[in-house]
Amino acid sequence: MLMDVDGTLVDTNWFHTVSWWRAFRDAGEDVSMSKIHPLIGMGAPGLVERVLGRPDEKVVDGHADQYKPFLDEVRPFPRARDLLEELRRRGVLVVLATSSDERDVPRLQEIIGGSVDGVVCKSDVERGKPAPDIFGAALDRFDLEPGRTLVVGDTVWDVEAAAELGLGVVAVLTGGVTRDQLTDAGAVAVYEDVADLLDNLDESPLGELLRSSPSAGSTRAGRGS
Numbered sequence: 001m002l003m004d005v006d007g008t009l010v011d012t013n014w015f016h017t018v019s020w021w022r023a024f025r026d027a028g029e030d031v032s033m034s035k036i037h038p039l040i041g042m043g044a045p046g047l048v049e050r051v052l053g054r055p056d057e058k059v060v061d062g063h064a065d066q067y068k069p070f071l072d073e074v075r076p077f078p079r080a081r082d083l084l085e086e087l088r089r090r091g092v093l094v095v096l097a098t099s100s101d102e103r104d105v106p107r108l109q110e111i112i113g114g115s116v117d118g119v120v121c122k123s124d125v126e127r128g129k130p131a132p133d134i135f136g137a138a139l140d141r142f143d144l145e146p147g148r149t150l151v152v153g154d155t156v157w158d159v160e161a162a163a164e165l166g167l168g169v170v171a172v173l174t175g176g177v178t179r180d181q182l183t184d185a186g187a188v189a190v191y192e193d194v195a196d197l198l199d200n201l202d203e204s205p206l207g208e209l210l211r212s213s214p215s216a217g218s219t220r221a222g223r224g225s
Contacts, residue, residue, distance in 0.1 A: 001087055001206065002138050002167070004153035005098040006041065007175030009080040009112050009194065013040045013154070014176070015070040016063075020047070023062030037176060041155030043099050043128015064101060071107050077174055079195040081113040086198060090210060093117045097138045097151070099128045118142060130160035135167060150188075150206055152197070159185040170205055172197065 007013040017037045024031040031051055039047045044060045052059070087094050094116045100108060102123040109119070120141065125133035139146060146166045151158060154175030162169045163186055171187035172194055173179060179190045188205050191197040201207050 001092050001094050002097040002135055002144075002149060002151045002162075003084070003094060003116070004041075004151065004155075004158050005096055005100055005108055005112075007154035008077075008152055008172055009084075009096075010074050010076050010108055011174065012070070012074050013037070013174075015074065016040050016067060019063050019066035019070065020059075022066045023059045024051070026062050026066075027056065027059045029059070041099065041129060041153075041157040041175065043122065043131070046128055046130075067104075071104065074108070074111055076112050077193050077195070079198055083194045083198045083201075084112070084114040084116060086201065087206075088115065088117075092206070092210070093142060093144070095120060095138045095142055095144075097134050098122075099134065129155075129157040132161045132164040135161055135165055139165065148209065150209060152194070156181055156185040159187050168205060170197065 003009060006016065017033050017040055020036045021031065021033050029052065035051065039050055042050065044063060045055060048056050048059045084094055096116050096119040098105070098121050100121055102121050105119055105121050118141065120134055120138040122128060124137050127133045135151065138144065139149065149167055151162045151167050151169045152172065153159065153169050154172050155177050159169045159171065159182065168188040169186070171182040171190045172192065173190065174193045182190050191200065197204060
């Protein structure tokens with residue numbers, strides 16, 4: 001199981017929106033938050049290029065600086081830790097696959113609580129979502145089979161990145177993307193939040209995957225899910 005973090009396990013998408021808005025403003029660019037929010041979840045350079053039509057490292061760095069103070073206010077979504085613990089109790093290998101900066105990952109893990117089998121973040125790849133690099137790196141590093149691995153995410157960028165590798169996405173609505181947008185992008189199922197997913201885990205696509213994999217609960221090493 002590959003778990004997105006921002007907007008999925010922690011309530012950060014609007015903090016990122018404000019941080020990007022301030023970073024563009026500081027660079028002399030007047031960009032509305034309504035234009036920024038739908039792009040949250042993309043890799044930072046790609047987001048800037050999508051908005052400005054060109055790269056701008058000053059804006060990328062500005063976002064990181066603006067976002068840092070918000071980390072003290074970030075909270076996990078209800079039962080995020082419970083979901084991770086239940087998945088691992090069932091023998092699911094859980095990897096955080098996030099576009100977050102490497103320096104933010106320890107704090108985000110602290111906020112979420114619980115434990116995971118590994119993390120892949122922005123510094124591990126050349127391109128952020130919607131390029132598939134982050135998910136691809138997780139598959140390679142942990143020897144996961146695409147046909148037996150699912151992604152949990154909150155944006156169309158998660159869905160697009162996963163689709164390039166043949167990965168299904170179970171989506172949640174906590175990132176601010178609508179159910180129709182996620183379904184139209186190709187999400188295999190959509191839940192209100194991770195608590196809703198946990199409550200319906202047995203009937204979810206992950207539950208179906210576990211039931212179809214006789215060895216799914218036996219080990220975390222070298223297998224999918």
